[in-house]
Amino acid sequence: MITISRSDPRRLFWGLLASSFTASTMKRSVRPLFSALFFGFLAATLICRVAIRRRSFSFSSAIAELGNSGLMTEELVFNETLLEFAAIDPGEPKFKQEVDLISDYDNTRRSHRRYFSSMSRPIDGRRRGNRNDITSNFPVTLRSPQVYRYWSEFRRNLQLWARRKAYEPDIMLDLVRLVKIPIDSHSISSKRYSSCAVVGNSGTLLNRQYGDLIDKHEIVIRMNNAKTQRFEKKVGSKTNISFINSNILNQCARKESCNCHPYGETVPIVMYICQPIHVLDYTVCKRSHRAPLVITDPRFDVLCARIVKYYSVKRFLEEKTAKGFKDWSKDHEGSLFHYSSGMQAVMLAVGVCEKVSVFGFGKMNSSKHHYHTNQKAELKLHDYEAEYKLYRDLEYNPRAIPFLPKAFKIPLVKVYH
Numbered sequence: 001m002i003t004i005s006r007s008d009p010r011r012l013f014w015g016l017l018a019s020s021f022t023a024s025t026m027k028r029s030v031r032p033l034f035s036a037l038f039f040g041f042l043a044a045t046l047i048c049r050v051a052i053r054r055r056s057f058s059f060s061s062a063i064a065e066l067g068n069s070g071l072m073t074e075e076l077v078f079n080e081t082l083l084e085f086a087a088i089d090p091g092e093p094k095f096k097q098e099v100d101l102i103s104d105y106d107n108t109r110r111s112h113r114r115y116f117s118s119m120s121r122p123i124d125g126r127r128r129g130n131r132n133d134i135t136s137n138f139p140v141t142l143r144s145p146q147v148y149r150y151w152s153e154f155r156r157n158l159q160l161w162a163r164r165k166a167y168e169p170d171i172m173l174d175l176v177r178l179v180k181i182p183i184d185s186h187s188i189s190s191k192r193y194s195s196c197a198v199v200g201n202s203g204t205l206l207n208r209q210y211g212d213l214i215d216k217h218e219i220v221i222r223m224n225n226a227k228t229q230r231f232e233k234k235v236g237s238k239t240n241i242s243f244i245n246s247n248i249l250n251q252c253a254r255k256e257s258c259n260c261h262p263y264g265e266t267v268p269i270v271m272y273i274c275q276p277i278h279v280l281d282y283t284v285c286k287r288s289h290r291a292p293l294v295i296t297d298p299r300f301d302v303l304c305a306r307i308v309k310y311y312s313v314k315r316f317l318e319e320k321t322a323k324g325f326k327d328w329s330k331d332h333e334g335s336l337f338h339y340s341s342g343m344q345a346v347m348l349a350v351g352v353c354e355k356v357s358v359f360g361f362g363k364m365n366s367s368k369h370h371y372h373t374n375q376k377a378e379l380k381l382h383d384y385e386a387e388y389k390l391y392r393d394l395e396y397n398p399r400a401i402p403f404l405p406k407a408f409k410i411p412l413v414k415v416y417h
C-alpha cells in the first residue's frame with residue numbers, strides 16, 4: 001500500500017529495501033537471526049488477534065431485501081462529543097515510545113535492552129518464557145555486523161511507516177492506487193474490481209454452502225490464512241488476496257523462507273502492522289516473497305480505528321445509558337482496543353471494489369467461532385457487535401458511517417448470513 005516510485009507504481013516502496021542483502025546471505029544469516037530475534041520479541045506478544053473470532057449474530061431477514069447503499073442520502077448529524085472521543089487513540093503514546101526506542105536503540109545500553117524486552121512481553125498476561133531469557137537473548141543476536149546492517153534497514157522502514165500515521169480520511173479515495181495497482185499482476189487498471197467476496201472465518205459458514213457463490217466473485221479476499229481445503233463447498237476455493245495481521249507473518253517468519261502462503265506463493269498478501277516491531281518481519285520476509293507483500297497505509301489504519309471506536313462507544317452508551325466514556329475504556333481494554341482483521345479487510349474491499357459481498361462474519365450460539373479451528377475464547381480487545389453494526393450501515397445506511405470523506409463512493413455491500 002505504500003508506493004514510492006512514480007515511474008513504476010507497481011514496484012512497492014518496501015520492496016526496495018535491503019538491497020545489500022543478497023539471497024545467499026539471507027539464507028546463511030537470516031535464519032538464525034530469526035530464531036533468536038523472534039524468540040525475543042515475537043514469540044510472545046499478540047496485540048492484534050491472530051484470527052477472527054466471531055459468534056452468533058443475525059440480522060432480521062425482513063430488511064434484507066430492502067435494497068442498498070445510495071438510497072439513503074440525507075445528511076446525518078453526528079454527535080461531536082462522540083466523534084472527538086472516537087478520535088483519541090490511547091495507544092498513541094506507547095506507539096511513539098516504541099518507535100523512538102527502536103529508532104535510537106543502542107544495544108550496549110542496558111536500559112534499552114530492558115525496555116525492549118518489556119515491549120515484547122505478551123499483553124494478555126500469558127507470558128511465554130521469562131523476561132530474563134528475552135533480555136539475554138535479544139542483544140546477543142544484534143552484535144553481529146550483518147544483523148546490525150539489517151537492523152538499520154528495518155529502522156528506516158519503520159520511520160517511513162510511522163511518519164505516515166495520521167488521520168487523513170481521503171486515504172479511502174486512494175486505495176485503488178495504493179493497493180489494487182501494486183497487487184494486480186495482469187492488468188494495471190485504475191478501475192475498481194467488479195466484485196469482491198470478503199470471507200471471514202466464522203463458524204456460521206459451516207451452516208451454508210456458499211462456496212460456489214464466493215468463487216464467482218472476481219476477487220476473493222481471505223483472512224489470516226484460514227484454510228480452504230476440506231471446506232471448499234462452504235467457503236470456496238479461490239483466493240486473490242490474503243489479508244493478514246502482522247502476528248500471522250510473525251509466526252510464518254519463523255518458518256523456512258518466511259513461508260506464509262497457504263493459498264499459493266503467487267497470492268498477494270496485504271497486511272496491517274499490529275506493533276511497530278513487526279515491521280522487522282516485513283523487512284525480512286519481503287525479500288523471499290514472490291507475490292507482493294503490501295503493508296496497509298497507516299492513514300488507513302487510523303481511519304479504521306476511528307470508525308470502529310465510534311461504533312463501539314455509541315453502542316456502549318446506547319446500551320448502558322448510565323455509563324460514560326470512561327467506562328467504555330475500562331470495558332474495552334483501553335489502549336489495546338482494536339479493530340479486527342475482518343473489519344479492515346471489509347473496508348479495503350469497500351475501497352477497491354464496485355460490489356462487496358461479505359461472508360462468514362457473524363455468530364450464532366450453535367456455531368463454532370471459526371469454521372476451521374476449535375478456538376473458543378474471545379478477547380475484549382475487539383467489539384464484534386459494533387463491527388456488525390458498521391457492516392449493517394455499509395449495507396443499508398452508509399451515510400451513518402462517520403469519518404468517511406464525502407467524495408468517497410461507497411459500493412454496494414451485501415452481507416450473507
Ligand SMILES: *[C@@H]1O[C@H](CO)[C@@H](O)[C@H](O)[C@H]1NC(C)=O
Nearest residue numbers: 079080081082317318324325
Ligand atoms: C453527545 O453524546 C454525549 C454522550 O452520550 C451526550 O452526553 C451529549 O449530550 C450528546 N450531544 C448531543 C448534542 O446530542
Ligand SMILES: *[C@@H]1O[C@H](CO)[C@@H](O)[C@H](O)[C@H]1NC(C)=O
Nearest residue numbers: 186218219220237238239240
Ligand atoms: C483470482 O484467483 C484465481 C485462482 O485462485 C485466478 O484463477 C484468477 O485469475 C484470479 N483473479 C484475478 C482477477 O486475479
Ligand SMILES: *[C@@H]1O[C@H](CO)[C@@H](O)[C@H](O)[C@H]1NC(C)=O
Nearest residue numbers: 055056057058363364365366
Ligand atoms: C444464545 O445464547 C444466549 C446466552 O447463552 C441466550 O440468551 C440466547 O437466547 C441464545 N439465542 C438463541 C437464538 O438461542
